[in-house]
Amino acid sequence: MERQKYEEIKGKALALYEKAGIILTEEEKTSIEVVDFGLHNIEVTGLQLITYVNTEKVCAKELALLPNQTCPEHKHPKRDFDEGKEETFRCRYGKVYLYVEGNETETRSAHPPQGDEENYTVFHELILSPGQQYTIYPNTLHWFKSGEDGAVISEFSTKSTDESDVFTDSRIIRVPMM
Amino acid sequence: MERQKYEEIKGKALALYEKAGIILTEEEKTSIEVVDFGLHNIEVTGLQLITYVNTEKVCAKELALLPNQTCPEHKHPKRDFDEGKEETFRCRYGKVYLYVEGNETETRSAHPPQGDEENYTVFHELILSPGQQYTIYPNTLHWFKSGEDGAVISEFSTKSTDESDVFTDSRIIRVPMM
Ligand SMILES: [Zn+2]
Numbered sequence: 371m372e373r374q375k376y377e378e379i380k381g382k383a384l385a386l387y388e389k390a391g392i393i394l395t396e397e398e399k400t401s402i403e404v405v406d407f408g409l410h411n412i413e414v415t416g417l418q419l420i421t422y423v424n425t426e427k428v429c430a431k432e433l434a435l436l437p438n439q440t441c442p443e444h445k446h447p448k449r450d451f452d453e454g455k456e457e458t459f460r461c462r463y464g465k466v467y468l469y470v471e472g473n474e475t476e477t478r479s480a481h482p483p484q485g486d487e488e489n490y491t492v493f494h495e496l497i498l499s500p501g502q503q504y505t506i507y508p509n510t511l512h513w514f515k516s517g518e519d520g521a522v523i524s525e526f527s528t529k530s531t532d533e534s535d536v537f538t539d540s541r542i543i544r545v546p547m548m
Numbered sequence: 549m550e551r552q553k554y555e556e557i558k559g560k561a562l563a564l565y566e567k568a569g570i571i572l573t574e575e576e577k578t579s580i581e582v583v584d585f586g587l588h589n590i591e592v593t594g595l596q597l598i599t600y601v602n603t604e605k606v607c608a609k610e611l612a613l614l615p616n617q618t619c620p621e622h623k624h625p626k627r628d629f630d631e632g633k634e635e636t637f638r639c640r641y642g643k644v645y646l647y648v649e650g651n652e653t654e655t656r657s658a659h660p661p662q663g664d665e666e667n668y669t670v671f672h673e674l675i676l677s678p679g680q681q682y683t684i685y686p687n688t689l690h691w692f693k694s695g696e697d698g699a700v701i702s703e704f705s706t707k708s709t710d711e712s713d714v715f716t717d718s719r720i721i722r723v724p725m726m
């Protein structure tokens with residue numbers, strides 16, 4: 371990703387954090403992580419985030435989703451030191467359409483990115499408005515998408531090790547773009 | 549604590565959450581925990597909080613401190629299942645004066661509640677403004693106090709088990725008032 375594009379996306383993420391009333395340090399503002407999952411279509415499939423803390427035990431992040439942006443389907447399998455990452459998502463701003471394993475929701479409010487449908491396999495829907503949250507236990511497939519206003523989500527979890535995440539889409543490389 | 553007092557303190561906590569831009573569900577609003585630590589002087593020594601999640605692995609809380617209110621000195625010792633609770637405090641609103649083990653800070657910005665000085669033994673000062681945070685590892689004594697505007701603090705931690713906390717003040721019973 372070009373630096374100019376990175377700066378543009380970062381600016382949009384900062385605007386979302388501001389709308390959510392999230393106060394960041396100047397250092398955090400300059401180090402926002404922008405992830406396009408190697409798909410080079412950040413507005414459609416991507417994620418912006420700040421990691422507040424990531425110790426051996428606990429991780430806390432503030433995720434920002436651009437309007438109608440999708441974080442692609444993945445799971446957090448067993449690791450050397452535990453059964454896999456456990457995540458609680460708490461919506462702080464906007465709307466989050468979260469899909470997990472379980473009975474497929476019949477009339478869903480959001481859909482996978484067009485053309486990528488084959489890489490999405492779980493469709494049990496949870497809709498999170500500000501103040502609402504959901505806990506995803508290890509090794510459970512999940513993906514999520516924001517509504518038209520974008521979204522800000524606090525993530526409370528066990529230790530984060532991005533390299534151990536398993537994505538349904540085999541093209542995905544979980545490295546930050548910049 | 550009388551219900552009328554509880555409702556008064558709860559109202560003050562809700563006003564602080566609102567100032568911090570924290571959005572809570574109606575259910576969360578009605579279930580705010582108000583803790584006077586058995587000292588019956590809530591405005592001086594006390595804590596208000598909401599627990600978002602507390603699984604076997606991860607806990608997240610939103611703490612509110614009334615103006616100049618102190619959360620008394622304590623530590624989180626070894627438990628059956630781990631080395632003790634680990635806590636990261638992130639200031640969201642107001643100012644937090646946090647005291648931990650280590651070199652005593654010479655000119656401190658806050659002091660223990662008057663008359664309770666004997667129950668405070670660690671004086672290494674950290675001052676947290678909104679966006680700033682600090683991680684307290686297991687079995688480390690700590691206490692904290694808000695500034696004149698009160699404070700809101702996000703706590704990211706391992707599993708919370710209040711009954712295993714050890715307070716320097718032996719009078720303290722860690723049970724919610726209501
Ligand atoms: Zn995940």
Ligand SMILES: [Zn+2]
Pocket residue numbers: 622623624635690
């Ligand atoms: Zn503590």
